[in-house]
Amino acid sequence: MSARDKKLELEGLTVSFDGFKALNNLTLSVDPGELLCIIGPNGAGKTTMMDVVTGKTRPDSGTARFGSGNNLLEMSEAEIVAAGVGRKFQKPTVFERLTVFENLELALAGTRSVLKTLRARISPEQDNRINEVLGTIGLSGRRFELGSTLAHGQKQWLEIGMLLMQDPELLLVDEPVAGMTPQEIERTSELLLSLAGEHSVVVVEHDMNFVRSIARRVIVLHEGRVIAEGDMDKVQGDPKVIEVYLGV
Amino acid sequence: MRRFSMGGQWPLVLLLAVASVTRIYAQSPKDAAFLSVLGELREASYSDKASIAERLSQTGHSSVRVVLTALLEDRLYYRNSDQKVFVVKTADADPLALIDPLSLKAAGSAPADGMTKIGTNNSLRHTLKMTVAHFSLGSADAAVRLDAVHEMSLSLDEETVALLRKRLAVETNSGVRKEISIALALSTLDGSDSRARLQAVATLSDSVSQDVRNRLALLLDKSPDGTFVESDAKVRQAAAAAVESIDRWRTFYSDIQTLFFGLSLGSVLVLIAIGLAITFGVMGVINMAHGELMMLGAYTTYVVQTAMPEHIGISILVAIPAAFAVSGLMGVLMERTIIRYLYGRPLETLLATFGVSLLLQQLVRSIFTALNRSVITPDWMSGELKLNDALSITYNRLYIVIFTLIVFSAIVAVFKRTRLGLDIRAVSQNRAMAKAMGIRTEWVDAMTFGLGAGIAGVAGVALSQLTNVGPDLGQSYIIDSFMVVVFGGVGNLWGSLIGGMSMGVTNKLLEPWIGAVLAKIFVLVALILFIQVRPRGLFPPRGRAAEDK
Amino acid sequence: METLWSPTKTGDRGGKWFLSVLALIAVAAPILNQAVPASSPAHLSAYGITLIGKYLCYGMLALAVDLIWGYCGILSLGHTAFFSLGGYAIGMYLMRQIGTRGVYGDPVLPDFMVFLNWKSLPWFWNGFNHFPFALLMMVVAPGLLALVFGWFAFRSRVTGVYFSIITQALTYALMLAFFRNDMGFGGNNGFTDFKDILGFDLHSDLTRVVLLITTVATLAATYLACRTIVESRAGRVLHAIRDAESRTRFLGYPVESFKVYVFVFSAVIAGIAGALYVPQIGIINPGEFAPINSIEVVIWVAVGGRGTLYGAIAGAVVVNYAKTYLTGAFPEVWLYAVGALFVLVTLFLPRGIIGLVQTRTKR
Numbered sequence A: 001m002s003a004r005d006k007k008l009e010l011e012g013l014t015v016s017f018d019g020f021k022a023l024n025n026l027t028l029s030v031d032p033g034e035l036l037c038i039i040g041p042n043g044a045g046k047t048t049m050m051d052v053v054t055g056k057t058r059p060d061s062g063t064a065r066f067g068s069g070n071n072l073l074e075m076s077e078a079e080i081v082a083a084g085v086g087r088k089f090q091k092p093t094v095f096e097r098l099t100v101f102e103n104l105e106l107a108l109a110g111t112r113s114v115l116k117t118l119r120a121r122i123s124p125e126q127d128n129r130i131n132e133v134l135g136t137i138g139l140s141g142r143r144f145e146l147g148s149t150l151a152h153g154q155k156q157w158l159e160i161g162m163l164l165m166q167d168p169e170l171l172l173v174d175e176p177v178a179g180m181t182p183q184e185i186e187r188t189s190e191l192l193l194s195l196a197g198e199h200s201v202v203v204v205e206h207d208m209n210f211v212r213s214i215a216r217r218v219i220v221l222h223e224g225r226v227i228a229e230g231d232m233d234k235v236q237g238d239p240k241v242i243e244v245y246l247g248v
Numbered sequence B: 001m002r003r004f005s006m007g008g009q010w011p012l013v014l015l016l017a018v019a020s021v022t023r024i025y026a027q028s029p030k031d032a033a034f035l036s037v038l039g040e041l042r043e044a045s046y047s048d049k050a051s052i053a054e055r056l057s058q059t060g061h062s063s064v065r066v067v068l069t070a071l072l073e074d075r076l077y078y079r080n081s082d083q084k085v086f087v088v089k090t091a092d093a094d095p096l097a098l099i100d101p102l103s104l105k106a107a108g109s110a111p112a113d114g115m116t117k118i119g120t121n122n123s124l125r126h127t128l129k130m131t132v133a134h135f136s137l138g139s140a141d142a143a144v145r146l147d148a149v150h151e152m153s154l155s156l157d158e159e160t161v162a163l164l165r166k167r168l169a170v171e172t173n174s175g176v177r178k179e180i181s182i183a184l185a186l187s188t189l190d191g192s193d194s195r196a197r198l199q200a201v202a203t204l205s206d207s208v209s210q211d212v213r214n215r216l217a218l219l220l221d222k223s224p225d226g227t228f229v230e231s232d233a234k235v236r237q238a239a240a241a242a243v244e245s246i247d248r249w250r251t252f253y254s255d256i257q258t259l260f261f262g263l264s265l266g267s268v269l270v271l272i273a274i275g276l277a278i279t280f281g282v283m284g285v286i287n288m289a290h291g292e293l294m295m296l297g298a299y300t301t302y303v304v305q306t307a308m309p310e311h312i313g314i315s316i317l318v319a320i321p322a323a324f325a326v327s328g329l330m331g332v333l334m335e336r337t338i339i340r341y342l343y344g345r346p347l348e349t350l351l352a353t354f355g356v357s358l359l360l361q362q363l364v365r366s367i368f369t370a371l372n373r374s375v376i377t378p379d380w381m382s383g384e385l386k387l388n389d390a391l392s393i394t395y396n397r398l399y400i401v402i403f404t405l406i407v408f409s410a411i412v413a414v415f416k417r418t419r420l421g422l423d424i425r426a427v428s429q430n431r432a433m434a435k436a437m438g439i440r441t442e443w444v445d446a447m448t449f450g451l452g453a454g455i456a457g458v459a460g461v462a463l464s465q466l467t468n469v470g471p472d473l474g475q476s477y478i479i480d481s482f483m484v485v486v487f488g489g490v491g492n493l494w495g496s497l498i499g500g501m502s503m504g505v506t507n508k509l510l511e512p513w514i515g516a517v518l519a520k521i522f523v524l525v526a527l528i529l530f531i532q533v534r535p536r537g538l539f540p541p542r543g544r545a546a547e548d549k
Numbered sequence C: 001m002e003t004l005w006s007p008t009k010t011g012d013r014g015g016k017w018f019l020s021v022l023a024l025i026a027v028a029a030p031i032l033n034q035a036v037p038a039s040s041p042a043h044l045s046a047y048g049i050t051l052i053g054k055y056l057c058y059g060m061l062a063l064a065v066d067l068i069w070g071y072c073g074i075l076s077l078g079h080t081a082f083f084s085l086g087g088y089a090i091g092m093y094l095m096r097q098i099g100t101r102g103v104y105g106d107p108v109l110p111d112f113m114v115f116l117n118w119k120s121l122p123w124f125w126n127g128f129n130h131f132p133f134a135l136l137m138m139v140v141a142p143g144l145l146a147l148v149f150g151w152f153a154f155r156s157r158v159t160g161v162y163f164s165i166i167t168q169a170l171t172y173a174l175m176l177a178f179f180r181n182d183m184g185f186g187g188n189n190g191f192t193d194f195k196d197i198l199g200f201d202l203h204s205d206l207t208r209v210v211l212l213i214t215t216v217a218t219l220a221a222t223y224l225a226c227r228t229i230v231e232s233r234a235g236r237v238l239h240a241i242r243d244a245e246s247r248t249r250f251l252g253y254p255v256e257s258f259k260v261y262v263f264v265f266s267a268v269i270a271g272i273a274g275a276l277y278v279p280q281i282g283i284i285n286p287g288e289f290a291p292i293n294s295i296e297v298v299i300w301v302a303v304g305g306r307g308t309l310y311g312a313i314a315g316a317v318v319v320n321y322a323k324t325y326l327t328g329a330f331p332e333v334w335l336y337a338v339g340a341l342f343v344l345v346t347l348f349l350p351r352g353i354i355g356l357v358q359t360r361t362k363r
């Protein structure tokens, strides 16, 4: 496959914090419609990778391209979002003092400019869309409650809901199932699977059962670089991965 | 005293015993002579006073210099009740602090209206100066001799020149020798021998004194009739070169002086900021009462001084721990009753502590009234250290710089080397983790805040030496201290040090060019611009915790 | 639409109350001053009129601070800078109106310039003899300063306490600058001894009443404008920025632009408040820039209850009324009272007086 067909293309990314390399010459790519799982021990650089893609952290060197010809490293956070990258954060951050409904309203795809948001009204279609997502994330009954009143798992859902509202081409999902019940985990995997195909999805997760249930291609990160890649079985059998995870 | 000089141990002991007794109860003949001449000063006319002073100096008594200097400075009084003459510590004070003219020891105090000043006039003061200078030239203290030479060089006549020549022959101290040669060279300039004048100019070109420079510059002038004041072209040339060289050195020294002014202002900034760097930086608490904690420190100094009027010199040293304790306790009290309920809400803390600052201001107003209190500067802190004619450093500035460095090192040591310091750093980096490891975070919070507040108190002691001690003292410094902390980078002690010093130096470097107010405005604007470039200061706080704040 | 209900749209019951009170003042104050004879105890003196006007100007300043602090989490400790600039703008107009009636009787130069031996009007004084120009400047001067300052600061992502402190530096620097005689704004003494505005005598009761009514109307209008903003989606974005700034950014909102807009708007409100304040109080000097004043404004907002708009205004009025009363009656007690008030409010009434009232009425 030629490079132009990739949805996301990271090459030689290096990020260091005070000399410590959180990403070390990281290279990976995501195909359109692919669901890619990234695993790796704590501190492997998974979140940092997402930070680079979303413009939160600027790398010391390397390139990051998105879709056809977007150089992510030269774009602001807002521009990256506008180009079609959505992200769910590891630590769920919903707007605590807005209602569930308003949280989704803000995530609604569409205008972001100051003067337009000043006059923005929710159209009936948008209202329907919000209701639909509320149903998907199981929060229909709590739409008027403040974000701060939600349980941890519900916040995770709300974050996923906000991601759905944005309708991005590429979804970066950082540890989506932490704090969820087994049933909820199952629902999440169904949701992510249904999204893949139309969207490209990158999932970071520590829960191996969950990863197994959704994984097609898995990438293992360690000390800021890819140490193994392939399907779940291949990766789990890889001696390097075993060493990293078991610390032999 | 010769009477007892028969040798042996015993007479010596006796001598000491008698000497100490006579000091108090009787007077040696020399003392008696001195006192009786001194007594004549009371009624004498101004012209008589000059000759009395001369006779006083001829007694050779060890108090002559002090007494004549006191007369020169309007500090010689006599007591109306018993006509006894006293030196006083400061003129025109009330009550007057008396000093016995014989022993030069403190002799209590007296109300000003019970004392009469022994007056002087201009010409008397001039003669007195010379008398004192002559007398001082024989002093055992080189610094006194140096002053004397300097004094004499301002009004040279044949008599003084002869005196200086005589002294030069026996003088051993190189500094004094140099000063004498300069004085003699100055007198040579008036002579007719052009070779000697050339020689004199060469000698003078080593000086950095403004007087010498002006004198040399005179040689380059023209008389009204169009001829040069200095007839010899060679001498003129040498003089021009010498003036230039002196100017260069003087500029150099004045730059050093400006730098030093900057450092001392910077030290004040560091001192007032450093407590804040702890409470604001390490704990994330915006303590608007920081200025008032400094004010408490300043008032503590005042109280300590009032409590020990006889020991002003050491009162400052006593005030330092006292102020630390007073402000520190106030800090702990604030932390325990208010601030601990507001952690993680910096803006709320700002409001509450602003309330506390108003309470503290009103508190001191109620106790001490709204009037400013004056804190006396101890002798060892006043005056200046004269490095040469172009560079002198006032002691209080010098001590502020030293004091700041000491306080700073002490704090760094506390942070680096003590258990408390370790705990403070642990808590500031990861509160939950520190707690899990068994650190008593509550206690650490209280101690950290107490430490920051205590340092503010110590800063207050220093401020009491620089400004008026009043209820508003804190307010005038609070903005500066915030600027320093923000400039240096919140939570970084070194940042505060470098930030404060560079702000101080910048300010003082600019002052000669654009004036004090514009310099200050400039520094503020520069700070605002700087924050645009480095939104987290010179040394930004690191790590993830910092980002989430 | 049922789905549009949210806590940020409470139907604005408090706001309705507040507007009713304003309407009442607009009606009652002129009657009590003009129609009720001075001998009657119900008569409202010119002093009373001015006092109410002053409180309302402070209320407007508090409103400006609440808009950015309560809704967007931007704590400005330098808002009196904008207030004062607005005040100076109108002050320059009032100075030029004095004309030959000044002590020195110079038709063009204000007294302080004659005193300083200035020969001609500095260029930036041109135009201020026209009232509309002064009105324009009362908006442009604070707005432009806020735009430049905010644009730089927000673009560089100066946030939180760093922002608060550089706003303090800003107003402090302006104060020092305005204290200088060379600046051409009257130095220490600022502007005073105004004679009339648009030809109406500033000392007459009627002019004062009209100024009060203007203040009331402007306050109502700015309140409604702020209300509209905070209830729009943009208002929810402001909320979002306050709660989780970087999250808002990753939803694609240009956080910096939102901040700049709201900051400039707030500065303009503050400027208008200052411009209404000066003709009523009759003086403006550099002391108004003092950082301590800005902190006090924040306190009014906190006492009233931030994030409600009307709460801020109520806080300004209550605190200032208490100040007027206590400084007169018990000068000793005043600072103790305020000091304690701030401490207690932050500890026990995090939502201010309004929060207290709301909990009461809900019960």
Ligand SMILES: Nc1ncnc2c1ncn2[C@@H]1O[C@H](COP(=O)(O)OP(=O)(O)OP(=O)(O)O)[C@@H](O)[C@H]1O
Binding pocket: A017, A021, A022, A040, A041, A042, A043, A044, A045, A046, A047, A048, A049, A090, B542, B543, B544, B547
């Ligand atoms: N802003 C920062 N400053 C300093 N170090 C950082 C910063 N961000 C990340 N790091 C460090 O970089 C390394 C990689 O962090 P990252 O969050 O990317 O790991 P991760 O793979 O997501 O781990 P986890 O599974 O725990 O989420 C860690 O050691 C982390 O401490």
Ligand SMILES: [Mg+2]
Binding pocket: A046, A047, A048, A090
């Ligand atoms: Mg992570």
